[in-house]
Amino acid sequence: MKLVTAMVQPEVVPLVQEELFGAQISKFSITAGVGHGTQKGYQATFRGVQTQVNILKRVRIDVAVNEDFVERAVQAILRAAQTGMPGDGKIFVTDLHDCIRIRTGERGSQAIG
Amino acid sequence: MKLVTAMVQPEVVPLVQEELFGAQISKFSITAGVGHGTQKGYQATFRGVQTQVNILKRVRIDVAVNEDFVERAVQAILRAAQTGMPGDGKIFVTDLHDCIRIRTGERGSQAIG
Amino acid sequence: MKLVTAMVQPEVVPLVQEELFGAQISKFSITAGVGHGTQKGYQATFRGVQTQVNILKRVRIDVAVNEDFVERAVQAILRAAQTGMPGDGKIFVTDLHDCIRIRTGERGSQAIG
Amino acid sequence: MLRRIPLIGLAALLLAAPAFAQDEGGASTVGLDTLFVLVSAFLVFLMQAGFGMLEAGFIRAKNTCNILTKNFLDYCMASLGFFVFGYAIMFSEGNPFFGTSGFFLVGAESAADVPLWAFWLFQAAFCGAAATIVAGGMAERMKFPAYLAYSFIISAFIYPVVGHWTWGGGWLAQLDFFDFAGSTVVHLTGGATALVGAMILGPRLGRFNADGSSNPIPGHSVPLASLGVFILWFGWFGFNPGSNLAVGDGEAISLIAINTNLAAAAAAVTTTFISWILFGKPDLFFTMNGALAGLVSITAPCAVVSPAAAIWIGVTGGFVIVLGEGLLRIIKVDDPCGAFPVHGLCGIWGTLTVGLWGRESLGLAREGLFYGGGFEQLGIQALGTFASGIFVFLSMGLVFIAIKAVLGLRVDRMEEIRGLDMNEHGMESYTGFQILGS
Amino acid sequence: MLRRIPLIGLAALLLAAPAFAQDEGGASTVGLDTLFVLVSAFLVFLMQAGFGMLEAGFIRAKNTCNILTKNFLDYCMASLGFFVFGYAIMFSEGNPFFGTSGFFLVGAESAADVPLWAFWLFQAAFCGAAATIVAGGMAERMKFPAYLAYSFIISAFIYPVVGHWTWGGGWLAQLDFFDFAGSTVVHLTGGATALVGAMILGPRLGRFNADGSSNPIPGHSVPLASLGVFILWFGWFGFNPGSNLAVGDGEAISLIAINTNLAAAAAAVTTTFISWILFGKPDLFFTMNGALAGLVSITAPCAVVSPAAAIWIGVTGGFVIVLGEGLLRIIKVDDPCGAFPVHGLCGIWGTLTVGLWGRESLGLAREGLFYGGGFEQLGIQALGTFASGIFVFLSMGLVFIAIKAVLGLRVDRMEEIRGLDMNEHGMESYTGFQILGS
Amino acid sequence: MLRRIPLIGLAALLLAAPAFAQDEGGASTVGLDTLFVLVSAFLVFLMQAGFGMLEAGFIRAKNTCNILTKNFLDYCMASLGFFVFGYAIMFSEGNPFFGTSGFFLVGAESAADVPLWAFWLFQAAFCGAAATIVAGGMAERMKFPAYLAYSFIISAFIYPVVGHWTWGGGWLAQLDFFDFAGSTVVHLTGGATALVGAMILGPRLGRFNADGSSNPIPGHSVPLASLGVFILWFGWFGFNPGSNLAVGDGEAISLIAINTNLAAAAAAVTTTFISWILFGKPDLFFTMNGALAGLVSITAPCAVVSPAAAIWIGVTGGFVIVLGEGLLRIIKVDDPCGAFPVHGLCGIWGTLTVGLWGRESLGLAREGLFYGGGFEQLGIQALGTFASGIFVFLSMGLVFIAIKAVLGLRVDRMEEIRGLDMNEHGMESYTGFQILGS
């Protein structure tokens, strides 16, 4: 089992959801955050002072999947979030040692979906 | 060392805390988020349009523990969060390569607690 | 590749950023949260009732790095966040199975930076 | 609107002929008084927004939409209920306990020297204030249909009866009971209802522990709450001076206005310092509710006391509310916004102060205790306020028990945990905002 | 200011000599009326804050700063535009379609018995209200420069022309068309502009699906929106009674005030129950817009109907807005705050009700349909409101098309997704708050 | 309240007999003027809410509860301080520098033709405004006890002294210095105090970099701030017209009202365009503070200039504030809400404009420069405003130094980082909301 974690731009979140659904992945968790990367931030002015805002809004999407779904999940996210412009974000894949469905207490692969 | 990450319903968070304390686990981190799973969302109406809201509020609880506490942590969370209804959430367990207590710089197992 | 996750006090976040930049690490993600640990909370009063607030604000900083940067990242965070007082927080290091740059589709080590 | 004048000009000319005829002099007294009463009524209306913001700020985000809906609808219910039944019961002749004619305002008469419509609006806004006070005390757990039923009943029947006793020529008025702008009639009515309602409803989940200790449940927005207090204070400048119902030579309304302001300021400073000394920090909750305590306390005596006395009334009112907050914890009643200490206890206190600091020279029937008038007026005041409070407590207790039997009073456990916004209204108050804590 | 008196005392004495000379009696009618009109103007000004809060609350957090900037500037633009051109076009003699003299207020005259400056301020605040209604209907996607241009044009030209027809002695005034405080002149003007604007702009991204179904886009702050409604209701007590422009003996303004209040309350209760029955939950969106529907509906007839009729006008206005919301979904127009149903449709409805419930005895030219006056007044009302609405719809349509050609009307896709705050103003509305959802 | 009439009727009849005796005609001038002054005082009171919301919106969430507590208490302190000492110092005879009798209002007299209580309330609200301006300039780092001490001292002593010079018959009044509603007396007093306070306190952590560049610290809530500006603008309609203290025939107050409105609108448009041109985006911060700049600027001259001049005063005031913002950055003073540019610099500018656009025909002692009156009035204005500003700057500087020695002025580093809400009040402003950034 793997945990696929994507840091994406807020505006693509609905697209990512759609693509995940399309890839038969219907379970995921979302958290709001901010991030810093190569993307040049934007010019903000406040009281006449311009600053470069380099901490940009990001959304974290966590998807736990079985091995055979990892690639599907990654591709779905890529399809949805890739614009080719700096700032598109990253996908991190980590090993999942165990997964428990709280409702039933089921463990392992069958608890993922 | 393992990182136990639970995605639970917001309303069980106080219970989870209590059960963790009961299990001698007193350190954890909490983040707000939303999630999508099997739970049927709720009907929301706004201006006379009903929609199915399927993105529900979830809280993420991260607990880093030594191996011998993993099962305790999982059981504590299950006790607190299990209602048997769809939407109870998931627990993910990942390997923790290292853990550092910032205050002292201690590393590894003794830094966890 | 490793994922370095630090749970720190909100007020050190700008310092952590600075130190990370100083260590040539310019990419990271930040999420707001709360945490519970050894740090004694503070006394809050509301309507004449004093309570011990033990759930304190914490910020989660995630930095994905290649192996040779792990120690640098950890040290940078320690420099910024260590005050020696309870509550400084923790750093967790987990293995990163894969990393994908969404913009280009690059994978693995070269996608990290 | 130039061309509108020919249209309605005829009527206007007939009604206000002398006023239009000349440019200097000639403004009619009734015109001036009507303007005054209307502006006051508008300010009292705005208090509804003040209550809404205050109550919303003092509760959790997940019940915000619910309390604001209640706030809108109790005013609407009050407007309609007071139109259909309330005004008749309150202001028509009848017996010492309630009026009996003029339902639907048919054949109703103004009880002041201004047109009925203006007087009604002013009174209806008062009625709405009494009704909405209760929302704060019963917040975060009361069913919405039950609230609608409650708000119609209090506006159409209970409040008007209490009002009739004192302002409608009822038995208290005949005893020289004095409650200028309604410490008892409006605020105690609201406060006592909130108390009995909160008792019947029971405390919010998690408010009291098994060992008897209590957990604070902080409100979700200090800015909203403080905006609410500012708006209420502003509205009180309609509530108290407006109750004079006439401008006259301006002396009376000026005195009322300064008294209102000084009592509020003195009470807020008092409660801030008390909370600072007792709890170690200046607690904005007490500053805000302190200001309201001062305002409620000065409401009854505002026309018959001096500014210096108003300061004392504010200071003592500040103590009352701090004690009241402690009392609530002792009797284990959960009143999320402090409706009972603020409106109930300070309502009683304010009514009593008439008998302490009141002056014959300012229009009271006899001097207050501190000016050598003895205990007579104080006794009357005590009788009036306790009789009114007990009547409201008992009658509204019955009403709530009846509503509980018919409609149910409290949402179920899961709804309470998830928040009334989601379950009763299917709507979030802060869509998109990440909010932790239930 | 004691010592200021010698300074300006001379002028004051010359101007107001009789007023200062005596202490009792002698208040001038024009003084009282001016005070009344000014206070009303201030209340109408405050509606700008009400619109701002309402509109901000009904849209997403990412466009909040944008709509509030528009809100400020449309009032400023209205103030300047109505100073330079608007007043002259609206209130000067000229032809039945527009006035032709008094630009920059040079040589302008007051169309009421109060000083020009007071009358102007009252009218300018009305003009600002008409302009700002549109912000809500075109929210979350309109370019800022385009909005500035639009707001100047409507205030300087379009609104004044419509106003001239009815209030400036134009052709509708000559036909006995009656619109007391502007259901048509102000609200329909704003509402029809919002409709045509929203049509030309197109719906927000994601509002309608390919299959024709629609997605609600909930607003980000219920407390802001409800504060806005309370402020608007409060401001309406300036809008309607103030339109009487004179206090007289207080009868007329009292009637107007109570009618305003009852219609709003009745409409809010009506829409709450309709939404409860139709959609299963009492929807605060409908409660709030219901109150506004009642207020808009009573605006035209408020001076010439009885309180009981006002309740009926409110109830029916409540139905109009619920139908209007459905209509919007059918014609696939995206109006984020419901500007067209509230101000457009209820504006029409309110204007028509004059012909239904209007009374000759209250100053109308002839009895309404329900009092045996036949269809005559109703016909005139229908002619006036439809003529005005169509004129506005067409002329503003042309204006928007012209602005689109010159400045562009809609922000680009990416800006809309990211929010107008960031892209048009480089500022966040809630710095630091974690907000999910775009 | 029918039955209340017999109770207080006697007094009322004695006081206002002629008013009650007849129905048409006979409204007393003093009654009308009192109503006017009271309503104005209420509006000025509401400005306190405006300042509170504005300041809260312009700072970070973690200090919101703190600034709102300050806001409440400075008004309360002003009410009490101005009751005990302030009014006596300001309005009693005495010497050209301060009054010496009438402490605790004992034996005090009204300096206008309205009852003392009404005049006092109006003046006390002004005093509160001067005090609260400073909260914004010293926000996010000042100790709470120090703030309480400061607010009592300024209200009881410093403001009344400056006020005595101009409005209490002091030396500036005798020189024909003209400051109608307080550009200097109120706003410059607040602004100069904010400047010296901010200088002594030092900038917030992180505001300026070692290399001299500055970092913006954006406020946490644009809706709160803009609500604040709307409320302030509304309150200014009490501030300026109310300063006329009499309705008269309505001419003067109408002129003042329109001037107030036009200056605000013109200034807001001006600053929006300046910020757009200079910084590339229309910056709502400048739109909002621009409106305030116009309001402050027109405060001194509002009664003695024409509407066209008011527009010019607004436009130039808009430039002043943009320059002032730049100046603050150059002198490295950290004024979180722009209190000094808005109230200090525009206060000076507004006072000077009396000498430029003032008209003898409107009651000024001599024509302004632009109408051929030469430099005389301008010189007097410059003398008055600079003398007042320097006096306040120096005396308040000493006060702050003394407070610093006794109570400490600034919270410690860690408290500032964590926020004053937590450390000074033990309370969060937005419980449960996830907020990032310290």
Ligand SMILES: Nc1ncnc2c1ncn2[C@@H]1O[C@H](COP(=O)(O)OP(=O)(O)O)[C@@H](O)[C@H]1O
């Ligand atoms: N090494 C990393 N560790 C943690 N988060 C990262 C890392 N690299 C990128 N991110 C996240 O992804 C976002 C986009 O990265 P960025 O470098 O701007 O774009 P790109 O990868 O297209 O160059 C960042 O804002 C950050 O939230």
Ligand SMILES: Nc1ncnc2c1ncn2[C@@H]1O[C@H](COP(=O)(O)OP(=O)(O)O)[C@@H](O)[C@H]1O
């Ligand atoms: N595979 C997954 N990856 C990430 N988050 C998940 C996954 N499965 C469930 N979750 C989280 O757990 C929550 C509850 O899951 P759900 O499927 O509704 O309940 P149940 O597991 O009881 O059927 C989801 O809303 C989501 O936040």
Ligand SMILES: Nc1ncnc2c1ncn2[C@@H]1O[C@H](COP(=O)(O)OP(=O)(O)O)[C@@H](O)[C@H]1O
């Ligand atoms: N085992 C853990 N699992 C998850 N989070 C932890 C753990 N230990 C500490 N934390 C996080 O770090 C924060 C600081 O920990 P705390 O124990 O108070 O400080 P210290 O490590 O200096 O004693 C906590 O509030 C929590 O957010």
